[in-house]
Amino acid sequence: MSQELLVNVTPQETRVAVLDNGSLQEVHIERTRSRGLVGNIYQGQVSRVLPGMQAAFIDAGLQRTAFLHASDLRARYAAATGEGGDPPPIQQLLREQQKLMVQVVKDPIGSKGARLTTQIAIPARTMVLLAGNPGIGVSARIEAETERERLRSLAQTITAATPEDGCILRTAAEGADQAALQRDWDFLQRLWADIRRRAEHAQPATLLHEDLPLVLRILRDLVGEEVERVRVDSREWHERMIDFSEAFLPDAGSRLEHYPGERPIFDLYGVEDEIQRALQRRVQLKSGGYLIIDQTEALTTIDVNTGGYVGHRTLEETIFKTNLEAAQTIVRQLRLRNLGGIIIVDFIDMEEAEHQRQVLRALSKGLERDHARTQVSAISSLGLVEITRKRIRESLQHQLCEVCPTCAGRGYLKSAETVCHEVTREILREARQFEFSRLLVLAAQDVVDRALEEEGDGFAELEAFIGKPIEFQAEPLYNPEQFDVVLM
Incomplete structure (x- = not known):
């Protein structure tokens, strides 16, 4: 499957569209005045310890105090001390006004503050440095066991000089030689040393390290062999992308193109219309059926309907065909709308067990291409399927829209x-x-x-x-x- 990335840059906003065979799959948006925080590292200060929740609120200099759960602290404690068994409660690990280095793992969403961890992870092209957390992991997307063993062996050699740090080999590491891995590891070690030096003299609520801007982050994280080209409508950013690729992604430089056309690049590919459709509740299926997607604070519901599709054979066959098409469309909508958390899908009831298995298989197979971690449950006795999708940033709707001042989010008005x-x-x-x-x-x-x-x-x-x-x-x-x- 060929993939293409489109980059639209304005002074206020940067947008990246991910297209598979011309079909929009993902939209990434970063606004100049409200950049995402995931990956940023701060010198934080404990403002409050909550023993009953086994959590703490941390002042990291953000608009709202951020949240640190004991599970994100204990793994760090166990790695540092080498002690097994049950770690001590959070009130024995933290005290108010204590300084500690933290990293954002989830942006603030709604009224909730950012989610933090003390397990610092710094990504490069082929690997992620796990600071102070020894061990080597390999991306689950690298399936060949021989390749996994080769990469693990290379990583053990490369990281031998710094046994206190571990790493995760990313999907982009597949096929990489030792020189490429060594180059990334050396870069990460230099960066980590610089962060630690700054932390020694930093005051609480200080930013120690900021992740790359969206355009360069996309280059680092998404440009693999399947990406045929990256088109950007800004000459300045095209030059910056060329410089970045020469330093870190030498194979990507030939695929970077500057788009000089007068017609907006998103209009040229129909992306603007797709974004507008992704903000609507109703998603039309080619067969005549449709989906209704509703987001709430607790979960997202997706209702599948046959609509105008009457089929040509039996009712069961009509329902099966609609559900099968819906499963494929749902996969795309989850990525496009960036829906996270719990998603409940109400498929049309199917009598035949084989039809249920095929619909679930189509759903699971489609989600394999999703960059976010997902889990799919079996169809319940009520005909519902539960999907969990890791939520890191706001959904497309929450990024682009605000609550209606008239209906206050109800979605309807008094008559x-x-x-x-x-x-x-x-x-x-x-x-x-x-x-x-x-x-x-x-x-x-x-x-x-x-x-x-x-x-x-x-x-x-x-x-x-x-x-x-x-x-x-x-x-x-x-x-x-x-x-x-x-x-x-």
Whole structure:
């Protein structure tokens, strides 16, 4: 499968689109004023220890205090002390005002602060340095056992001089020779030494190391053999990418292209339209069926419907074909929308066990290409499939949208009839408390029309009951739920 990366750069924002055979699979967005924090290393200070949660809040100089769980601290403790068994509770490992070096593993999401770890991991092209954590791991995506053993043997040789540090061989290490691995290891050791030097004299809440900007990070992490070319619409960033590739990715330089066209590069490939569609609840399937995707704070639900697809054979065959197409589409939507956490998929009920197995197989196979770690459960007795996908950054919807100020995130508005009844109750409330000669109701046009027409008899009876006239005035700037009752 051929892959292409498109890079769109403006002074305020950088966007990267990942295309597989011309189809948009992922969108990465980084805004100049709100860059992601994952990978950044800080000199933190413990602001509060929570024994009941076995966690601590850390002041790392971010907008909100960040969260450190005991599990991220104990592994570091065990590696440093070499002690096995149950590690001590967090209140014995940390104290308030204590300084410690931390790294962001999850960006702030919603009202939650960043998630931290003390297990420092610094990535290069072919490997990740595990500072102070000895051991060698190999990416699960490298499947050939002979290659895994070759890489492990090379890594043991390379890391022998610094036994206190370990590493993980990344997917990009497949086929790499010892010289390439040695070059990355030496670079990481120099970088880690520099971070430690700065940490010695740094005040709390100080940034010690910042990860690469999005464009260079994409080059480092995503440009493998399957990527045919990378097109960028900024001449300045094209030159920076060339310099970066010459230093770290010599094989990638020939695939970097500057796009000088007048038409925006995302428009040229239809990416803008795809992004707009990815913000909608409904996803149309080619067969005529459709998905409904709803994000909540706790989880994401995906409902599969046959829609206009009636099939040509049996009902079971129609349902199976719809579910099979839905499984393939869901895989793409998870990556495109960057949905994380718990995802519940409500497939259409299938009677045949073989059909269930094929749908699950299609779902699992498609997720193998996902860079985020995922797990898929079996179909439950209710016909539901639970997927967990590692959440590192905000979803596309949360990055590009904000909560509607009118509906406050409900996704729907009160009807004009409901608002009229609220107006009635407010008038009765005011009439019991205050003296006035007449009432003026300010509301949206639809509410005023409803009050004067369908609800006209009701408000006439209300006028007779309170003994005062009621007037209505449409306010064009009012939202459909907003109204005011003015005493005259």
